[in-house]
Amino acid sequence: MNRPVRIAVVGERTASAELVAAAEAIGREIARRGGVVVCGGMEGVMEAASRGASGVGGTVVGVLPGSAADDGNAYVTTPIVTGMGEGRNIIIARTAEAMIAVGGAYGTLSEIAYALKLGVPVVGYRTWVVQRPGQEDDPIHRVQTPLEAVEAAWTAALARRHEAKTGSYRS
Numbered sequence: 527m528n529r530p531v532r533i534a535v536v537g538e539r540t541a542s543a544e545l546v547a548a549a550e551a552i553g554r555e556i557a558r559r560g561g562v563v564v565c566g567g568m569e570g571v572m573e574a575a576s577r578g579a580s581g582v583g584g585t586v587v588g589v590l591p592g593s594a595a596d597d598g599n600a601y602v603t604t605p606i607v608t609g610m611g612e613g614r615n616i617i618i619a620r621t622a623e624a625m626i627a628v629g630g631a632y633g634t635l636s637e638i639a640y641a642l643k644l645g646v647p648v649v650g651y652r653t654w655v656v657q658r659p660g661q662e663d664d665p666i667h668r669v670q671t672p673l674e675a676v677e678a679a680w681t682a683a684l685a686r687r688h689e690a691k692t693g694s695y696r697s
Contacts, residue, residue: 535564537575541571548628552651553579556680558582564618565587567590580601584603612636615637624679628651
C-alpha cells in the first residue's frame with residue numbers, strides 16, 4: 527500500500543500575517559503533491575496550513591486538544607479528538623513523517639522537541655533555534671521560503687520511509 531506522505535505543520539495560534547501566508551502556502555503545496563497535512567487543528571498557523579491544503583482538495587488531520595470534533599478549524603477534514611490539551615503534541619509528532627515548524631510559541635517548541643526525540647525530521651521556517659547541550663549544531667533544517675520548507679520536508683519524509691523499509695531507521 528502506498529500511503530500519502532504525512533507532514534505536520536506546527537506553529538503559533540497568534541501568528542503574524544507573514545507567517546499565516548507562509549503556512550497557507552505550505553499547506554497548499556503539501557496537498558498539491560498529494561500529501562496529508564497533520565496539525566493541531568486550531569487557529570493561526572494551524573488554520574492557515576489547513577486552509578491552504580483544503581483549498582486544493584487536500585486532506586487535513588487535526589489532532590485536537592479538546593473533547594469535541596467541532597472545536598477544530600473549519601478546514602480540518604479528519605478531526606482526532608484527544609481531550610489531552612497540549613499533551614496531543616506527541617501524537618502530532620508521532621504521526622508525522624516530517625515536521626515543518628512555522629514561527630512558534632512554547633507549544634511549538636514542545637512539538638519540535640518530541641519530533642527530534644522520535645527521529646522525525648524537522649524543517650524550520652522562522653522558528654526556534656535548538657541547541658543540544660555539548661553540541662554546536664542546530665538539528666532543525668533551516669529554509670528561507672515556504673516552497674523550500676515543503677521540498678525539504680518531503681525529501682526527508684521519503685528518506686525516512688526508505689530507511690524504515692531497509693531497516694536502517696531507528697526511532
